Amino acid sequence: MSDIEASNKRKHDEVEEPSLKKQKKEKKDKKEKKDKKDKKEKKDKKEKKHKSEKDSSSSSSSSSSAPTGEAKSSHGYTQSQELTDAPQSDIDQFFKDNEVSVEDPSSSSLRPLLSFGQLSIDAKIQKEISKFPKPTPIQAVAWPYLLSGKDVIGVAETGSGKTFAFGVPAINNLLSNGTSKNSGIKVLVVSPTRELASQTYDNLKILTDLCGLYCCCLYGGVPKDQQRKDLKRSSVIVATPGRLLDLIEEGSCDLSNVNYMVLDEADRMLEKGFEEDIKRIIGSTPTKDRQTLMFTATWPKEVRELASTFMTSPVKVSIGNTDELSANKRITQIVEVIDHFSKERILLDLLKKYQSGSKKNEKVLIFALYKKEATRIENLLKRNRYDVAAIHGDLSQQQRTSALNDFKQGKTNLLLATDVAARGLDIPNVKTVINLTFPLTVEDYVHRIGRTGRAGQTGTAHTLFTENEKHLAGALVNVLNGANQPVPDELKKFGTHTKKKEHSAYGAFFKNVDMSMKPKKKTFD
Ligand SMILES: Nc1ncnc2c1ncn2[C@@H]1O[C@H](COP(=O)(O)OP(=O)(O)OP(=O)(O)O)[C@@H](O)[C@H]1O
Numbered sequence: 470m471s472d473i474e475a476s477n478k479r480k481h482d483e484v485e486e487p488s489l490k491k492q493k494k495e496k497k498d499k500k501e502k503k504d505k506k507d508k509k510e511k512k513d514k515k516e517k518k519h520k521s522e523k524d525s526s527s528s529s530s531s532s533s534s535a536p537t538g539e540a541k542s543s544h545g546y547t548q549s550q551e552l553t554d555a556p557q558s559d560i561d562q563f564f565k566d567n568e569v570s571v572e573d574p575s576s577s578s579l580r581p582l583l584s585f586g587q588l589s590i591d592a593k594i595q596k597e598i599s600k601f602p603k604p605t606p607i608q609a610v611a612w613p614y615l616l617s618g619k620d621v622i623g624v625a626e627t628g629s630g631k632t633f634a635f636g637v638p639a640i641n642n643l644l645s646n647g648t649s650k651n652s653g654i655k656v657l658v659v660s661p662t663r664e665l666a667s668q669t670y671d672n673l674k675i676l677t678d679l680c681g682l683y684c685c686c687l688y689g690g691v692p693k694d695q696q697r698k699d700l701k702r703s704s705v706i707v708a709t710p711g712r713l714l715d716l717i718e719e720g721s722c723d724l725s726n727v728n729y730m731v732l733d734e735a736d737r738m739l740e741k742g743f744e745e746d747i748k749r750i751i752g753s754t755p756t757k758d759r760q761t762l763m764f765t766a767t768w769p770k771e772v773r774e775l776a777s778t779f780m781t782s783p784v785k786v787s788i789g790n791t792d793e794l795s796a797n798k799r800i801t802q803i804v805e806v807i808d809h810f811s812k813e814r815i816l817l818d819l820l821k822k823y824q825s826g827s828k829k830n831e832k833v834l835i836f837a838l839y840k841k842e843a844t845r846i847e848n849l850l851k852r853n854r855y856d857v858a859a860i861h862g863d864l865s866q867q868q869r870t871s872a873l874n875d876f877k878q879g880k881t882n883l884l885l886a887t888d889v890a891a892r893g894l895d896i897p898n899v900k901t902v903i904n905l906t907f908p909l910t911v912e913d914y915v916h917r918i919g920r921t922g923r924a925g926q927t928g929t930a931h932t933l934f935t936e937n938e939k940h941l942a943g944a945l946v947n948v949l950n951g952a953n954q955p956v957p958d959e960l961k962k963f964g965t966h967t968k969k970k971e972h973s974a975y976g977a978f979f980k981n982v983d984m985s986m987k988p989k990k991k992t993f994d
Pocket residue numbers: 601602603604605608625626627628629630631632633765766892893894895919923924
């Protein structure tokens with residue numbers, strides 16, 4: 470199977486595709502849409518004019534130095550007196566310790582929140598979030614900009630609290646804008662997989678429940694009826710693209726009131742294959758006064774230009790050196806170069822190593838690349854009397870959900886998954902990730918191993934690497950070096966040539982993008 474076929478196959482595992490029926494309906498609606506489009510174009514012209522006036526009113530300079538103490542107030546955010554009074558040396562130290570970099574076209578230089586006490590938001594949300602000792606760096610730096618109404622690109626390592634980084638301002642902004650149950654959908658979070666959408670929903674629901682608002686989760690593989698009902702009263706939705714488009718096109722989901730939109734795992738959502746869906750979804754939200762957020766742990770140059778077309782003067786907040794692809798440094802990475810045919814025997818040896826004796830009950834997550842491989846390995850493990858749960862695209866949604874829950878709750882300590890589980894999933898206490906087959910990209914590798922070592926913990930990732938993946942050896946060596954991990958000689962033998970990642974839309978002609986450039990605006994019907 471070619472890489473492209475495999476990649477497309479994988480995407481089918483992960484994202485709900487709009488149905489054929491819908492495509493027919495689309496044709497029928499085309500004429501109607503054209504009439505609407507003419508009207509909309511007129512409206513958009515006016516909005517564009519308004520936006521470019523807004524953009525040009527802000528300076529285009531950018532800064533990555535620690536902001537100074539002057540009290541700031543904009544769009545409902547006022548810097549607390551405590552933060553204003555904090556010595557500049559504390560702010561400088563925070564920037565240094567956490568390798569923070571901020572590129573802010575409007576030079577608003579908002580100080581990071583060094584404690585929850587410096588955050589002035591709704592008391593109920595404040596109380597809930599204060600169950601943690603302090604904001605994580607991405608929360609500390611992004612919150613002031615998000616509460617100020619800025620578009621933000623947030624890049625920080627796996628397991629660093631990005632969900633609340635975008636979730637807390639989302640719900641607080643709803644409250645400060647006086648949102649009620651009848652205000653329509655105001656907040657939209659788009660996620661690449663059903664499991665991640667559901668997890669993000671669980672997190673946001675904690676906050677909306679506290680505030681008397683409703684949140685709902687839209688994904689495929691389950692009936693639509695309940696989702697249609699939930700949509701009627703929800704202010705916040707978390708959705709996978711396919712089901713969301715289905716519900717938009719049948720008229721059950723109206724995004725025209727959305728003013729806060731998040732692309733979670735943004736680089737994945739902007740990849741070819743999802744790009745068209747994302748354009749259609751964004752095209753259903755208002756262009757004017759929409760705050761747009763992109764969050765991820767990996768931000769390849771290839772997607773940055775496309776991202777900028779959806780955003781207005783975004784502030785880019787990075788924790789760590791995010792210009793280079795980098796992995797969480799608390800994860801011990803072991804890479805073993807092996808012969809393809811010895812994989813299964815080595816896997817059984819690794820399970821003895823990572824799940825026996827005092828480690829008997831430790832959670833291990835195994836990644837395979839294809840559904841067929843996952844099924845074959847699941848059978849192998851069962852034959853060897855391992856109690857293994859599995860998540861991949863050949864299983865029903867009910868089977869996927871119950872496998873993940875069993876693993877989360879520790880009912881089973883071994884989970885076998887395809888890349889459907891690579892991004893975002895926050896599973897407590899995964900001690901070891903085994904990459905049985907290397908993923909298609911090194912970005913996916915960083916996300917896969919990020920299922921361990923979350924929220925300040927440590928973990929181990931053991932990766933089997935074969936000659937079939939030698940074109941990724943150079944990029945993997947860079948990730949290992951960046952995290953001070955040993956590089957096996959056998960890996961170096963493949964050479965350290967790094968194959969440039971091609972964007973399927975821009976191909977070999979892709980240009981690296983200057984983030985200080987003014988965004989170009991595209992309008993979608
Ligand atoms: N301020 C905080 N202090 C400590 N833990 C936190 C804090 N905020 C969130 N967490 C916890 O950290 C864990 C990881 O958070 P989250 O899932 O949001 O990570 P992420 O950065 O989105 O990871 P990924 O890149 O894999 O999607 C969660 O269990 C979450 O509850």
